[in-house]
Amino acid sequence: MSEGWLAPFLLATLRAATPLIFCALSVVLAERAGVIHIGVEGVMLAGALAGLLGVVFWGDAYVGILFSLLVGLILGLLLALITVYLPSDQVVTGIVFNIFSLGVTSFIFRLAAEKNAAVQALIPVMPGSVFGLSPFMVLALVLTVFMWWFMFRTGPGLKIRSMGEDAHAAHAAGINVVITRMLILTAAAALSALGGAALTIGWVRSFTDNITLGRGFIALAAAYCGRWNPLLATAACILFGAGEALAFRAQAAGEGLNPHYFLMIPYLLTLLVVAVAGKGRAPADVGRPYVRR
Amino acid sequence: MRKRHFSFIALLLVLGLFTVMVLGCPAPADDAVAEPDPVEPDPVRVGAIYSIPDPARGGGWDRAQYAGLKTLETEFGWELSIAEAVEFPKLAETAAEFAERGFDIVIFTSSAHVDAWKEVAPQYPDTWFLLMSVTETLPESDNVAAWVPDMYVYGTMVGALAAMASETGTIGAIGGMPIPALKLMYSGIIEGAKAINPDSEVLVDWVGDWVDVPKHSEVTRLQIERGADVIFAVTGPGTKGVLDGAEAGNALVIGYAADWYDDAPGAILTSVLVDTPPMYRELAEAFNAGTLTKGINQLTAVNFTLADFRGKLPDAEAQIKETIAKIQRGEIQIPRVMHELE
Incomplete structure (x- = not known):
């Protein structure tokens, strides 16, 4: 590699990791409360589009972020109604929601593009970026530490974790499991949407159909790999980001070899870490619909 | 829990019904009595297949083809139907579906479609199957042509x-x-x-x-x-x-x-x-005149022009x-x- 490769490599790593971190934190939050958040991919996609539309139609990156958060909150509430209030199967609902989101975002994107051609063009660089670091990167790292502190060092965090371990015991201790889980899932979805906004507003400044391309699922894997701990989940996201950054640099350095060998690097790295990390113990009550006895 | 499910489904049904009623309401009738249209021949029906979503705004080749395809609609009055984001294993099935539904021409837009083109074309001799991308060989039938850029x-x-x-x-x-x-x-x-x-x-x-x-x-x-x-x-x-x-x-x-x-x-x-409208005009004129023939048409340097430098x-x-x-x-x-x- 050429001289001075380290800083660009680290920046590339952080760029790739940032959207994943928001989504991984959202998975950790939801699943610590006992709700599987398979819908992270769909909410991320919706947040990505909402953020871009917010920038195009209101002309400000931060309004775009707020719009993305709002869409995340609404979708989170919808998911919470179906999976917590009713409650329906969390995995099936999440999968269906992802497919729904793919179709709806593609449809809305086309409508928006017909209304305003600027939706197709690159949006302006987000203000507040310093030395190639977007505010999203800093926010992601700050949120990671905050969530770890909140989850493991505060009373409300303990209550959330108790719902994930045994919802009935949490109820017996005076926690309104349904309402609390609905609130948590709604907040988690807002975080997922923020991950989407980090992708479109903070990174590539554009949107295409299915732009997330499974990044929500990678975040899901990072949360599992990080054993539902915000710090470890973020570390897993950074590792994946480093793998992506390394893949293209290795391709550039290793001329003559099939590029697909190098493109496998991030996925092989993730597999390796999952294998080395061993089986983590998920919150005991995660995925089980809570019905009051 | 069943009551909740019932309420939720009922709510969805009511919302769905309301949407259908709103969207399904006929537009206010025009007072003028419409003259019956004179009988016109059915327009030529063209089905185009893309493997990417949103081809009008996709990659360069897709955009260029889309602009050319549109000339069939706007200049020749042909009926154009576009299948987008068709996965490779479904290409042949999609092309066959166009042919079964009576489309006159099916257009493949990528060199990655060659295998499907060769598979389907011989099965529907009454439909033209055209490839707008790179190929060196043609399918084993007479109803095929390709426009190939150098x-x-x-x-x-x-x-x-x-x-x-x-x-x-x-x-x-x-x-x-x-x-x-x-x-x-x-x-x-x-x-x-x-x-x-x-x-x-x-x-x-x-x-x-x-x-x-x-x-x-x-x-x-x-x-x-x-x-x-x-x-x-x-x-x-x-x-x-x-x-x-x-x-x-x-x-x-x-x-x-x-x-x-x-x-x-x-x-x-x-x-x-890649100046595609002339290519599609050539195709449409040949089809209308009944002179469209099997073969590979090369696009050379004169078909490639520079856009404005602005x-x-x-x-x-x-x-x-x-x-x-x-x-x-x-x-x-x-x-x-x-x-x-x-």
């Missing part, structure tokens, strides 16, 4: 243009996947650049897919780190990532096949256009245009050399 010549024009526009002498060439058509084109870029500047270097990188915008952005940024100041990319919707990366690194991008200026005014130097490189623009014109007229001879581009 990708190598196109590449030489891009290479020459990039070499004249580059200050560093390093040119970036990014591709979705190393398919034969792109290896041919990128070999042309290398030779075209050498014809102008023998010391020029062309960096060729493959992203591994056509649609991942962030990955395309990162590959572009990496090429700029390695010295490229002029970038050319052939890919799908991922092109937006290339534009983002180029703008971030203050590099210029040469647009592929269609005019990309509106997507990133700050990054686009110009585009080397003030980019004002000092070099005239010289670049003159050089490209010389390549078109054959006054600059560029050898045909294939490079190993894995």
